[in-house]
Amino acid sequence: MSILDIASSICLLSGATFCVVGAYGMLRFPDVPSRLQAATKPQTLGLLLVLLGVALQLEFGQALGLALVALLQIITAPVLSQLVGRAAYRTGAIAPNTMVVDELELRLAAEDAGDANGASDNQDR
Template identity: 55%
Template sequence: MRAAVDTAAEVLSAVLLLTGAVFCLLGAVGLLRFPDILTRLHASSKAQTLGVLLALLGAAVRVPFPYAGLLLLIALFQLFTAPVTGQIVGRVAYRTGAVDRSTLTADELAGRLAPPDPEASAEPDDSAGPDGSGGDGSGGAGGRRTG
């Protein structure tokens, strides 16, 4: 009976490890073949994350419990950091103009991340002091920073 459980665990582990490796490979191929930053970001964040999670789960099936718990903590760390990193890279690409906005189906950042208006900062306020803070050195707006 114990041999059957060990064999099933080995098969499950092998299937998870191989499936994870295939997803990692597909993510790498997508990273190389996709045409723009957003599709490459999609390949790296989705397929790569799923591949790493499956590989960690496959390894966790075969190792003793304390190590399996550590592998699952690594998987949770991966789940929390990959989307945040993708979000940051996507926003930086959008702000620096690396994204071709004509290819976007919905541009939800257009109003929120508009480029700064150069005319708004061209004429300084007459009441501003020598440091541009509002005359009294307090940072303007009654001593509170607003920007």
């Protein structure tokens, strides 16, 4: 067994462990923001470690495809988490008393006030 095989095994086992811990966090955490944290951070790191473990066993040309998968995961996971969090906020799935600072409420209130002023301006014309 070579050093490359040992490093690959460690990456694969570590990645699988991170994925299991993330799944367990999604089951155990009480609210949406905590679950989103568990769904994105350890899952992304787990997938990257699994991809690294597999890439260590492949030739360079084949590993480039795995790099593309890793890049797409890194780009899309935070965006998806942000969109799901905002949808949960707008539907009332996030309890307001669990937030320390609620910047989204101020922004939505400003947008609603702007829409109301725009609607009254259109009615005056």
